[in-house]
Amino acid sequence: MSADRAALDLQHMTERLLACRDKPKRQYFVEQIGRIWNPGRQHSSFRPFREPTRLHHPPTDASIQAVTSFASDPSHFVRHAVAKSLSSHPEAAVVSITAFMSLLGDADASVRIAAADGLCYADVPSNNAEKLVPFLQDSIWLVRWGVAAALSSTTYRRNAWDAMKTSIPANAEHIDSWSWRARNFVGELQTDVDTLAKLRECVESLGRRSPFGYATKALLAMAETRG
Numbered sequence: 001m002s003a004d005r006a007a008l009d010l011q012h013m014t015e016r017l018l019a020c021r022d023k024p025k026r027q028y029f030v031e032q033i034g035r036i037w038n039p040g041r042q043h044s045s046f047r048p049f050r051e052p053t054r055l056h057h058p059p060t061d062a063s064i065q066a067v068t069s070f071a072s073d074p075s076h077f078v079r080h081a082v083a084k085s086l087s088s089h090p091e092a093a094v095v096s097i098t099a100f101m102s103l104l105g106d107a108d109a110s111v112r113i114a115a116a117d118g119l120c121y122a123d124v125p126s127n128n129a130e131k132l133v134p135f136l137q138d139s140i141w142l143v144r145w146g147v148a149a150a151l152s153s154t155t156y157r158r159n160a161w162d163a164m165k166t167s168i169p170a171n172a173e174h175i176d177s178w179s180w181r182a183r184n185f186v187g188e189l190q191t192d193v194d195t196l197a198k199l200r201e202c203v204e205s206l207g208r209r210s211p212f213g214y215a216t217k218a219l220l221a222m223a224e225t226r227g
Contacts, residue, residue: 006055010036014063017070027078030070033063034085037092059092067092068099076108083111087118094122101128104135104143112138116146120181129154136163145181152184161188165195172202176215183219190223 013036017029037059070082083103086096093100100122103115116135124132133156135147144167148160164182169175179199182189189195199216206213 006036006057009055010057010060010063014060014066017066026070026073027075027081030067030078030081030085033067034081034088037063037085038088059089064092064095068096071099071102076106076111079103079106079108079111080114083114083118087114087121090121093118097122097124097128101131104132104138104147109140109143113140113142113146116143116150119146119150122150124150124154126154129156132156133159136160141167141169142177145178149181149184157185161185165192168195168198168202172205173210173212175199175202175206176212179216179219183222186219186222189219196220196223 010033013029013033017026017033020026020029036055036057038056064086067082067085070078073079073082082099086092086099096118100115100119103111104119106112106115119132129151132147132151136144136151136159138144138147144163148164151157151160154160164178164185165188167178169178189199199220203213203216203220
């Protein structure tokens with residue numbers, strides 16, 4: 001019953017989105033579709049007590065096409081919503097490579113960051129991998145990290161690792177964001193003495209009671225175990 005209701009909700013939101021191409025509520029419907037796609041948080045101590053129960057349904061071809069059709073919307077808020085929604089489910093991310101490629105060249109930094117995050121879940125085809133390499137030089141670290149993670153399974157893996165190791169954040173509190181995207185480069189990390197030393201230095205500078213550094217400690221443990 002709930003699955004049927006979720007499918008109907010997704011279809012309804014998709015139809016409403018397509019019907020408001022030039023209306024203010026298009027951002028709202030893009031975001032709502034992303035929420036329907038995204039699996040609910042089953043266990044979270046941060047979940048609001050009165051948060052309404054949401055029904056979830058995997059992306060459909062129609063809903064994905066509807067969302068991606070707004071990738072070139074004049075409003076950067078809508079484009080950001082498109083990137084975030086496509087990133088909310090791996091199935092949507094995998095079939096949205098073209099949209100992500102377009103959004104990576106966006107003038108707004110928040111849109112590029114959201115698109116790069118989505119690429120982390122996508123299986124980048126070989127014919128598109130070369131087109132992503134220039135984005136390894138983006139001025140925003142998060143964009144470079146996301147693109148590098150996406151290229152980790154391509155022939156440009158070496159380029160991706162070079163971009164990762166040269167953009168380790170100076171602020172140790174941001175090191176976990178880097179480590180999460182570097183988890184596909186454990187093989188390179190275990191032979192890179194300088195990068196390993198930088199990561200250990202970052203973790204030590206945080207102290208034992210810091211809420212940061214756990215992803216980096218796990219990455220270091222994997223590198224040392226494989227080594």
